[in-house]
Amino acid sequence: MNSAALADAIATEHDMTKAQAKSVVESIFKAITDAAAEGTEVSLPGFGKFKVQDRPAREGRNPRTGETMDIAASRKLSFQPSKAVRDALNA
Numbered sequence: 474m475n476s477a478a479l480a481d482a483i484a485t486e487h488d489m490t491k492a493q494a495k496s497v498v499e500s501i502f503k504a505i506t507d508a509a510a511e512g513t514e515v516s517l518p519g520f521g522k523f524k525v526q527d528r529p530a531r532e533g534r535n536p537r538t539g540e541t542m543d544i545a546a547s548r549k550l551s552f553q554p555s556k557a558v559r560d561a562l563n564a
Contacts, residue, residue, distance in 0.1 A: 476502070509550050548561040 474482075476498050484494035505523055509516045515523040530546040554562075 517555075519555055519557050521552055521558055524551050524553065527553050552559070 480491060480495040480498045480563065483497060488561045489536060505515050510527050512525050526548045526549045528549055531544050532541055533544045535542055
């Protein structure tokens, strides 16, 4: 499912236009992105949590040549589903 399909599902379920639903979906994504950029955890009860994880700089290897190389530190956004979501997936 992509964002357009998600917006269509919301529009159908809540008697909205597709443009209104797309605006809502984009606003939600923007709010999650903004919170993650600040390092804030986003918790959606019954769905899950979005967390920012810091990855330290490390040394790795180029798989083609075997040469060692430095991998820069980075930040990663991870998602941890709620128990209800995990149970729905494994039912």
